[in-house]
Amino acid sequence: MLWHLLAAQPEIALFASLAIGFFVGSFKLGPIQLGGVCGTLIVALILGQSGARISPDLKNIAFALFIFALGFTGGPQFFANIGRGWRYGVLSIVEIVVVIALVLGAVALLKLDQGTAAGLLAGAATESAVVGTASEAIGRLGLPAAETARLQANIVTAYSVSYLFGLVTIVLFTTQFAPLLLRVNLRDEAERLWRSLGGDGALTEGQSLAAPPLVGRELRVTRGAGQTIGELEARYGHNVSVQRVTRARSVIKAQPAVVLKEGDRVLIGGRREAVVAAIPDIGDEMFAADGTDVYADRLDVMLTHRGVHGLTVAEVRARAAPAEARGVFIAAVTRLDSTIPALPETELHRGDVLTLVGARDDVARGAAKLGYIVRATQKTDFVFLGLGVLAGIGIGHLSARVGGVDLTLGTGGGCLLAGLLFGWIRSRYPLIGSLPSGAAQILKDFGLCTFIAAVGLSAGPDAIRLIREYGLALPITGIVITLGPALVSLVVGRMLLRLEVPMLLGAIAGQQCSTPAISALVGVTGNSTPVIGYTITYALSNVLLPLLGPLIVGLAGRVG
Template sequence: MTWFKDLLQSTPEIALFICLALGYAIGKVKVKGLSLGGIAGTLIVAIFVGMIGGITLNDQVKNIAFAMFIFTLGYMSGPSFFASLNKKSLRYGWFTLIEVVAVLSITAIAIVVLNLDIGTAAGLMAGGATESAVVGTATDAIAKLDLPPEQISALQANVGTAYSISYICGLITIVLLTSQIAPAVLRFNLRDEAAKLWQQLSKGHVDEDATTALPSVVGRAHEVSLAAGQTISQVESALGGRATVERVRRAGQIVDATPDTALAEGDVLVLYGLRSDLVQAYAVIGPEVADASGLDLELDVAEVLLTGKDVNGRTLSEVRAQAAQEHTGVYLTGLTRMEQGLPLQPGTTVNAGDVARISGAKKDVDAAAGRFGVRLNSAVKADFVFIAVGVILGMLIGKIVIPLGDIPLSLGTGGGCLLSGLLFGWIRAKNPKIGQYDPAAASVIKDLGLATFICAVGLSSGPAAVQLIQKFGFALPITGVLITLIPACISLFVAFKVMKLPAPLALGSVAGQQCSTPAITAVQQQAGNTTPLMAYTIVYALSNVVLPLLGPIVVAMANALS
């Protein structure tokens, strides 16, 4: 295998893609419903590949990858983060505060008791908090310490190794605690509690539009017999108000369809609306007909970034009521926040920065999109001018150093790009005609950037991994579990006993404070609906911003204590 070793040493970019391929393949493997995910899988593979020795990605590749990841993370979190800074949402900030205080406290104790070095301490905290971004901000902070280059490289390698160990332990702990252990110990049925909350959000309304993320919105053609002499508005009211007459054919000709248009026997109407309402059309209008020649209707589906001031903080029922008054024939078929689908229930709170999927006639959809936000242009994937300026600003912010005694405090590239990403994401939400960054494109850049950075860390960590594990033994995984378990248990107590939150929101908050997508996925599966996401998205937005900033803090703390 000498030729293979020589190949990877001479062409480390091949090693990068080997680690990505194998890492993501391992990350998909499920054991009793639990998988590591691609990032953790890539790190593990990279550590083993790195043990060959002499395989490294240069610092420029690592820094560029992390800058793109952390800027994109901030950009995607920005609208939700700032929308969460209100009285109603900020109470969920207690979960992020608990996470920050607890993980720093436990890490400080571990540094003193186990005599941890700076890199191991930072990696343990990052893995226990299941926040990969801390690896980048911590290694960036270590690079600025006044230490010999060899020692800095060794400490940075320890970050990756300690992170890989504690992340696996932390991931298993948080998934099992939120989805299995907490419901069993506290003696509640999560599916029943989620169903109760779903009913509360529905406010007693049976809403066909809320039963699925893709409601049954259909078109039908009916011949007027029973509705002869009635106006279009009377027919729409008789159908429940959630179906619209879009077009009228009379004697082979298309006539104007206004609310006051009187219908004559033999007219053929094109109806568009919810299936539950249109099944009654035969009893209100007349028989359904197959001949719809000349009645073809151009329907449209749009993704709308919600930006209107009168949308933020309002319930879905309030937004729908206003939309129904101003824009008939438009139907909400999906609502996402940070790429997470929210329940389409009347009591669901809408925030600026959420993305709504609406459907209807093209003219109606365009009007509604302009009223409540801006239609996302699927042809534009990324505004590279806007993004590049944001990354440059972040890098410049990261170069600012504030000396605290012998410790140089700096946000580094990671913290600087995170803050600039937040700012540019907020600017984009306020001025949606500039800076488009398609969610799918952003997700690819974010994942690829983090995976590349983690791979670089893993490759450099490989040679020192065995020594670090031999030095600390089981102390590393045990500490990793405690860093995850203790703040989660404290938060569960606060959620149930102090804040009196419903079980789905309590568990969603705990998953959010850990920024753990696998945990919220497991909770949602157990709940049987999307109610846990309502709390998860708020806490996730807060923790996703705050936790990466702990990298320089834990480095400074470890440097002072060790």
């Protein structure tokens, strides 16, 4: 009865796959978590035995929206990291070269078809988008409908098997095996790196800062009398800012030229270590409530200033004119939806979202110098979104013949490139193209999982056949394809690029596009230093790996 219902109303099978799949994917076994995408695929493969099928049009629309949103959100970071992020970018190139070589080796050794080869690449590299681009490429081969369906089903089955083993492999490699190979204590290395970046100390699991990094204090001037506000702030590297001066019940605007007098009440703010050091040189702390009407604003700013790209937080402050930087502090840095430590030696990239803290006028001035304010909005610019997807579909029709292999980007590759371009345009001209992060995340999650559920339902009957045909060869090959680029990157990153171990392991997680791996790494290290390396390779690999779908289909056809 249930099987007949699913076959008659496939929308039930679709949403059942999403609901049950995300439920299954939410369970964790240590640091291992399947996630919603893999969970949805597994459930869809089971429900696909009922004969439920989703319309190909819905599948294509869902994938186009997912891949465009993926490119749109990663566009600013992708273009920012092409140049200055070259050291980490090398690791993304290593990932691509080694994965292609290993997949083609498996094709020759195991006599794999194009679909199985593409599925192995997608699963071992833990990049779900390859499933879509490779499926499109197979659909354009001009094969009989039955053969096309079989090869596309093989993509999904090989992906589901190799993804599971690839995920476990990359998590264990980055958190356990790599530190053993390098003979380092990962937590100690992360704490040392944290301190070298200007941090006070690393946090262990479950800890948070009891003393915030940015503080304010009200003081009565004694020892600081006779010096100007500008001299006082310069003495502490402009990490302290005088927000208000009260003299004989009159409020004086806190200008750099104002000379402090004994008995003045001053409200200072800034980085905690600088404020603590400045208090003895100014006077005595007061505990009155006179400063309660002074507020600190928080403003999120998209960094677009070309001259700031590649500078550290400390360098940005040192190079800025005192009048421009006065009273503005960077409290947080967000890169690709990941928070990285906003420490003095943290390097900033175009496309980062900086959280500025200070008086309203100060943060507004800082925002104007650094980029544009990210306004909280719930509105999506559907004109921009529609034009972007249309442009992607148009780009996808372009084709080329390279080395005897016909390469066509297809809708997936075209929408990915269009998303990159439109995301970059949005970062340069923020008045157009609004796509709130929440809306973009819905497009990515729902679009990808709807596509995965659709192909999983159609692949259900062929899944068992492929697993019986290759047996343990698929998971073992998946492990090898995952380990290969990780090992090569470990050697290249440590011996040639001289990357710090926590950042290197984060970069290896990023080149695999593995969110579970970076989450496990942050838990093991006790701080967020691995995220610095992760964001760069993730931005690059998340764009480059999906483009390999058509390539591996073409190459596997010639090798096989």
